Amino acid sequence: MTDLNIIALVSVGAHPTSGRARRAEQDARAVELGLNLAGNKLQMLHAGNPDEEALRAYLGMGLDEMAVLEQPPGADALPVLADYLRHAGAQLVLTGSQAETGEGSGMLPFLLAEQLGWPLVVGLAEVEKIENGMAQVLQALPRGQRRRLKVRLPFIASVDNAAPIARQSAFGPARRGQLHPCEVAIIDDSLLTEAQLQPARPRPKRLKVIKAKTGAERMKAATAKATGGGGQVLKEVSPQVGAEAIFKLLLDEGVLR
Secondary structure, three states: OOOOEEEOOEEEOOOOOOOOOOHHHHHHHHHHHHHHHHHHHOOEEEEHHHHHHHHHHHHHHOOOEEEEEEOOOOOOOOHHHHHHHHHHHEEEEEOOOOOOOOOOOOOHHHHHHHHHHHOOEEEEEEEEEEEOOEEEEEEEEEEHHHHEEEEEEOEEEEOOOOOOOOOOOOOHHHOOOOOEEOOOOOOOOOOHHHHHOOOOOOOOOOOOOOOOOOOHHHHHHHOOOOOOOOOOOOOOOOOOHHHHHHHHHHHHHHOOO
16 A cells, blocks of 8 residues: 555644644544555645644654645635645545634535545545555444445545544654645635624534444444334335424434424
8 A cells, every 4th residue: 555645634723622723633543544554655735824833743743744735814725625636646535524723614525525526435444455446444333333335546535533543743753844835826715705604503412422432332332222212113104204203303302492
């Protein structure tokens, strides 16, 4: 796999308590996965307003350089990223599932895959092997389950907390690493310009999802019996009856009020 052209997209994160700029947790996991696949041949790419200290935390993971597509706040990173990846000959692009700063919509991997015409794997946990232009990967599912997929190259994969934990950032390599700025076209994010920002409201209650880290926990979660006992199987019913059953479930779970 060391001959593959693998690029990890990284962003500036924010500490959940202090808000201090740092490396983003999921992006760091994407870099960790890329290092396991390509070693020091992994490329890192950042688009946006560069925060040197935060970006150097990624260099401290063992890489010598990072390309930075410099953009001011409010610029649209999607077209410049798509253009860079299209001409870089990337075969695998790794990203986090959602940014910790900025819009944080989680839509970037989906929009990139749409523009490039590449497959997208969500919730990547592990890349098992790559051969003959195909990759065999493990996708993380709720309740600690895994699904094995085969996907053709090139493709984009978003990495979440199911991927290996990122190694610590070393101070020396972080200082020695080089940030290479690249001049790109500045394109205003029209959606962000027209959007009206308002304080976030409390989110609806989500259905319970068990997140397991160890193999024993995943096995226990996958084999555990449901405790509700109030479920029902609907077969050959009208759309009206099915919709009413779904609506009642959402009310009982507290998703709707």
